[in-house]
Amino acid sequence: MRQFGKYKLAALLGGGVAVAGVAFAQPLGEGWLLGAPDDATRFELLEDDAGGTGRTMFEMSVRFERMYMAVVDGDLAIAARYWDSIEGALSRGLVRRPDRTETAEAIFLSVYDEVEAAFEGGNISEARTAFMTARAACMACHVANDLAEINEQRLFRANVFQ
Ligand code: HEC
Numbered sequence: 001m002r003q004f005g006k007y008k009l010a011a012l013l014g015g016g017v018a019v020a021g022v023a024f025a026q027p028l029g030e031g032w033l034l035g036a037p038d039d040a041t042r043f044e045l046l047e048d049d050a051g052g053t054g055r056t057m058f059e060m061s062v063r064f065e066r067m068y069m070a071v072v073d074g075d076l077a078i079a080a081r082y083w084d085s086i087e088g089a090l091s092r093g094l095v096r097r098p099d100r101t102e103t104a105e106a107i108f109l110s111v112y113d114e115v116e117a118a119f120e121g122g123n124i125s126e127a128r129t130a131f132m133t134a135r136a137a138c139m140a141c142h143v144a145n146d147l148a149e150i151n152e153q154r155l156f157r158a159n160v161f162q
Contacts, residue, residue: 051096056092104141114130
């Protein structure tokens with residue numbers, strides 16, 4: 001059930017102000033966290049807001065495309081920045097969803113240093129190869145998580161070096 005601007009019933013039950021089946025409107029002007037009835041509700045709101053692996057992947061995908069464009073432009077300093085921020089997004093995502101840690105480390109984080117070194121080395125041909133290493137690691141992690149269908153999209157078809 002989507003409840004924009006409303007607290008979830010379960011959270012409100014803890015605060016003792018809920019009537020079964022009814023979600024209460026968020027009090028206006030008190031802040032989305034400070035206006036919540038208790039800390040349990042605040043933590044639940046924060047968890048919902050942070051999102052799960054889908055949110056992590058959204059962040060990573062945008063940076064992956066920009067990293068590709070940076071390599072196309074030969075701007076390897078920017079590519080290195082995006083690579084670093086992809087790793088940051090994944091690491092924060094693993095805090096939220098630790099069950100993805102095993103595949104993330106074995107398949108993706110294991111190529112981190114190699115790709116970083118290639119971008120920092122400044123050689124365009126090596127940077128292109130490194131981008132393809134990163135791309136292959138993204139796709140391999142989807143396969144390892146039984147999500148091979150995610151690889152069948154333009155994001156992966158379009159961002160390629162031959
Ligand atoms: C830890 C393994 C892992 C790695 C590494 C990984 N993914 Fe994912 N990816 C997943 C999982 C799991 C999902 C399904 C997320 C969900 O919807 O809960 C997913 C979903 C996606 C989706 C579809 C969902 C969406 O919200 O758009 C895209 C696109 C995606 N990943 C892109 C990437 C890119 C780009 C990379 C590399 C930069 C990458 N992924 C690296 C595990 C991984």
